[in-house]
Amino acid sequence: MPDTFEQEVLAVYDWVDAQVAAASPRCDISGRCCRFKDYGHKLFLTRIEADILFRKELPTEHNTPEKTAREAVNQACPYQHKGLCTARENRPTGCRIFFCDPAYDEKCCEITEAAILQLKKLHEKYHKPWEYNELSHFFDQSNREFLSNEPNERVDSKSSL
């Protein structure tokens, strides 16, 4: 059961999904934006968003030190498998908001700014440190924790949303 901080973060996800649905942007090149190097962009997210994402088990082929290394994640998100996102329910706001439709650019920025503001306010409300970084940074941290703690699994896959 998510704590109240996380429940409010999930409510931001719902708000984002509703905004994006109302704007109904087009997806022209399905899945390419998750191959970061090919597409030429980066995915930023907060620590709590990474925690939520990491509860989803990676596809078996990608749950390896090589595929989750910083350099590999900077090339492509390891949750993408056969062109599809395998973590749709757990994906962070950046993934929910971004679409390659040029007609949606302005709205995309607007929703992003509003979502980040909401997340920042929640961090203040719950006295959580604001940690906002690239996806590869959080994978790197998770891998270091795995090596130092030797948990049974590389990412926490015991529960998924």
Ligand code: SF4
């Ligand atoms: S979490 Fe899913 S939508 Fe987000 S970058 Fe990874 S594969 Fe793409």
